[in-house]
Amino acid sequence: MRWLGVKWRSSILFRVISTTFILSLILISLVGSILFIQISNGIFREKTNESVSEAQSLYDYAQGQLDATLYLQSLKLSVVVKRILQASDLTVATTPREVVLIGSPVLHAANGAFNGASGNVEIKSIPQTLRVAVRKTGLAQWIRGDITFTDGSRKSAIIVGHAVEIPPQSPYELYYVFLLTEQQTIVDFIGRLLLFAGFLLIFMIGGISWYVIRQAINPVRDAAEIAEQLTAGDLNRRMHVTGQDEMARLAISFNEMAVSMQQQISRLENLSRLQQRFVSDVSHELRTPLTTIRMASEVIAENKGKMDPAAARSAELLQSQIARFETLLTDLLEVSRFDASASILELKETDIKSLVIQTIDQLHIGNMGQIRTDFSEGSVIAMVDPRRIERVLRNLISNAIDHSEGSTIDITIRQTEREVAVGVRDYGIGFTERESERLFDRFWRADPSRSRLRGGTGLGLSIALDDAKLHQGALKAWGAPGKGANFVLTVPIAPGIPIQGEPIPVDPNDVPSTSFLNFDEDDI
Amino acid sequence: MTLIMVVDDDQDLAEMLGIVLTGSGFEVDLVNSGDQVMNIFDNHQPDLVLLDVMLPGLSGIEVCTLIREKSMVPIVMLTAKGDSYDVVKGLEAGADDYMVKPFNPSELVARIKVRLRRSGTESSTTLRICDITIDQVAHTIIRNGKTIPLTRLEFDLLVALAKEPGRVFTRDALLSEVWGYQQAADTRLVNVHVQRLRAKIEEDVDNPQVVLTVRGVGYKAGASQT
Numbered sequence: 001m002r003w004l005g006v007k008w009r010s011s012i013l014f015r016v017i018s019t020t021f022i023l024s025l026i027l028i029s030l031v032g033s034i035l036f037i038q039i040s041n042g043i044f045r046e047k048t049n050e051s052v053s054e055a056q057s058l059y060d061y062a063q064g065q066l067d068a069t070l071y072l073q074s075l076k077l078s079v080v081v082k083r084i085l086q087a088s089d090l091t092v093a094t095t096p097r098e099v100v101l102i103g104s105p106v107l108h109a110a111n112g113a114f115n116g117a118s119g120n121v122e123i124k125s126i127p128q129t130l131r132v133a134v135r136k137t138g139l140a141q142w143i144r145g146d147i148t149f150t151d152g153s154r155k156s157a158i159i160v161g162h163a164v165e166i167p168p169q170s171p172y173e174l175y176y177v178f179l180l181t182e183q184q185t186i187v188d189f190i191g192r193l194l195l196f197a198g199f200l201l202i203f204m205i206g207g208i209s210w211y212v213i214r215q216a217i218n219p220v221r222d223a224a225e226i227a228e229q230l231t232a233g234d235l236n237r238r239m240h241v242t243g244q245d246e247m248a249r250l251a252i253s254f255n256e257m258a259v260s261m262q263q264q265i266s267r268l269e270n271l272s273r274l275q276q277r278f279v280s281d282v283s284h285e286l287r288t289p290l291t292t293i294r295m296a297s298e299v300i301a302e303n304k305g306k307m308d309p310a311a312a313r314s315a316e317l318l319q320s321q322i323a324r325f326e327t328l329l330t331d332l333l334e335v336s337r338f339d340a341s342a343s344i345l346e347l348k349e350t351d352i353k354s355l356v357i358q359t360i361d362q363l364h365i366g367n368m369g370q371i372r373t374d375f376s377e378g379s380v381i382a383m384v385d386p387r388r389i390e391r392v393l394r395n396l397i398s399n400a401i402d403h404s405e406g407s408t409i410d411i412t413i414r415q416t417e418r419e420v421a422v423g424v425r426d427y428g429i430g431f432t433e434r435e436s437e438r439l440f441d442r443f444w445r446a447d448p449s450r451s452r453l454r455g456g457t458g459l460g461l462s463i464a465l466d467d468a469k470l471h472q473g474a475l476k477a478w479g480a481p482g483k484g485a486n487f488v489l490t491v492p493i494a495p496g497i498p499i500q501g502e503p504i505p506v507d508p509n510d511v512p513s514t515s516f517l518n519f520d521e522d523d524i
Numbered sequence: 525m526t527l528i529m530v531v532d533d534d535q536d537l538a539e540m541l542g543i544v545l546t547g548s549g550f551e552v553d554l555v556n557s558g559d560q561v562m563n564i565f566d567n568h569q570p571d572l573v574l575l576d577v578m579l580p581g582l583s584g585i586e587v588c589t590l591i592r593e594k595s596m597v598p599i600v601m602l603t604a605k606g607d608s609y610d611v612v613k614g615l616e617a618g619a620d621d622y623m624v625k626p627f628n629p630s631e632l633v634a635r636i637k638v639r640l641r642r643s644g645t646e647s648s649t650t651l652r653i654c655d656i657t658i659d660q661v662a663h664t665i666i667r668n669g670k671t672i673p674l675t676r677l678e679f680d681l682l683v684a685l686a687k688e689p690g691r692v693f694t695r696d697a698l699l700s701e702v703w704g705y706q707q708a709a710d711t712r713l714v715n716v717h718v719q720r721l722r723a724k725i726e727e728d729v730d731n732p733q734v735v736l737t738v739r740g741v742g743y744k745a746g747a748s749q750t
Binding site: 283287288289290291292293294295296298299326 | 534536537540541543544547604625626627628629630
């Protein structure tokens with residue numbers, strides 16, 4: 001049943017065919033029934049007329065014979081009755097028939113000495129209604145009904161009844177039973193014929209509508225199939241155009257749509273390619289002079305000892321600012337790559353735990369006692385791009401240090417079957433709800449004097465968010481002024497597994513009434 | 525005196541490289557265009573070539589291929605694009621190592637020194653790997669009486685594997701042993717050079733017998749035959 005429901009909703013063809021089928025079934029059975037009733041009635045009516053007139057003449061003859069016994073001594077009553085009861089007396093009529101003679105009930109006396117029937121007809125099977133009518137009117141009465149035989153079989157028949165008088169003055173009823181066997185056979189045959197024709201018609205109508213609907217639906221199906229292929233990226237697929245009908249118009253406009261789509265896409269692809277080319281060119285053009293400057297500054301720095309203090313300090317500043325410029329350039333190029341969708345994940349099976357430990361080591365944190373870790377047992381393996389995840393972690397941890405005011409920093413790792421999460425929580429200055437809205441904006445700084453302590457470029461969180469999204473993960477932030485901040489990176493354990501839960505809630509329960517940020521795919 | 529040929533179209537960078545390298549005790553040849561490289565190369569026979577990938581005229585990769593046709597001299601590429609496929613192209617063309625701009629000058633000098641280091645001199649033993657004899661003194665490898673020319677890097681790679689026949693080397697271990705990287709570096713260096721080495725020494729490159737891949741780990745030397 002469910003299959004039918006699904007099919008009904010999913011296939012026009014199925015819907016139309018089954019509707020046609022049911023409707024034509026109803027219509028054809030209606031017409032067939034009417035036709036059948038009309039034909040069988042006609043056949044039976046003719047037989048009835050024939051039977052009634054034949055019974056009349058038989059009755060006339062029988063009554064005549066009975067009456068004659070009064071005057072002709074040679075004609076014995078018993079013989080006459082016997083002859084009347086002879087069913088197949090074909091001298092008068094040619095139709096096969098049976099005869100039943102029953103005595104009508106009379107007052108104070110038994111009446112039935114001459115009761116009898118031909119051909120094993122059960123006398124009692126003459127319907128009472130007919131008998132009453134015959135006795136009441138005294139005229140010929142007929143009925144169509146079933147006759148029972150002594151062997152128990154029943155047959156449909158026309159029964160014509162007359163009142164007769166057997167001398168002297170015994171009221172009897174004489175019934176002629178005309179079996180309808182032949183008519184029934186014809187009617188049955190016609191019925192079977194109609195049934196067969198009906199079914200044939202239904203199936204033919206079904207077949208024709210299937211054929212016709214298919215003609216109309218096939219182009220639609222083709223269009224759907226080709227649309228699917230277009231969606232899958234095969235932009236060169238087109239519909240086949242034949243003729244000039246509505247379907248051809250559909251195909252033509254469909255193809256026009258596909259062409260315009262393809263043009264749009266290739267235009268965008270070109271733009272993206274140009275953007276990537278630009279990024280790569282800028283990269284080259286900027287990096288070469290930067291290399292020269294850097295080498296020059298190193299050479300100058302090496303000779304610091306020979307310089308006066310002002311020149312020596314200048315050499316130092318030059319060196320550190322070049323380093324900062326380099327970081328900035330790298331970050332800018334990374335951002336451009338994200339914008340051009342040119343970033344590619346280089347996935348590797350990575351132990352997130354050792355990545356976190358390695359990141360902490362590489363940050364050369366002055367006060368290691370500040371860091372408190374809460375890692376789950378064993379290694380935490382995920383398919384990620386270690387370079388990017390390390391960059392995110394480095395960013396979150398160095399941000400936490402910059403804003404912790406010397407407070408403890410909690411680094412937590414949790415994993416579920418689907419995702420791995422790393423939480424970095426500090427209890428420092430935190431941020432307000434208004435600030436939180438701009439947290440991930442490029443070049444935005446909550447407190448410009450602070451971030452520069454560690455040479456941040458102002459692009460760190462923006463890149464971290466892009467990195468998280470590239471992994472189809474999430475980077476969420478929570479903060480409250482004076483109570484610190486919490487950043488949680490959640491990435492799927494392997495690509496293609498969408499993250500569902502939050503192994504680490506971004507909103508720590510210890511601080512009620514908070515600003516809560518949720519950066520998902522759709523934000524920004 | 526060790527002669528280093530610096531090929532870069534940016535004259536300032538080339539001059540700066542010259543200052544740094546001269547300061548480190550090298551002699552330097554500066555070339556500004558790809559077209560002149562082969563001419564000067566033939567005349568001066570440098571000990572190492574520092575080659576920018578993007579050059580007017582002949583590209584760095586084309587220059588690399590040309591040098592490799594006639595010399596086993598170490599080649600270090602300078603590239604502005606660390607993650608592009610230029611790196612792999614350059615390595616496949618025969619460069620031994622590459623530096624991404626902007627690089628640290630001391631790092632550059634360290635890389636150059638590793639490439640110029642004469643390995644094998646510390647040991648006079650003859651190594652065997654499969655049916656190949658490695659003569660560490662003469663710096664040659666011989667199979668069936670025939671000498672197979674290898675670059676110094678390829679020779680070092682093969683010696684590193686042959687010295688410890690049972691050991692499986694991870695790519696990182698080889699990067700540290702052969703290239704002298706102390707920190708994690710680009711493992712493509714190893715992959716490309718193993719392929720280049722195999723092309724020279726394996727009888728059937730598709731079914732290597734000398735340098736075996738250990739799936740998921742790294743490489744090891746094939747069993748030696750006496």
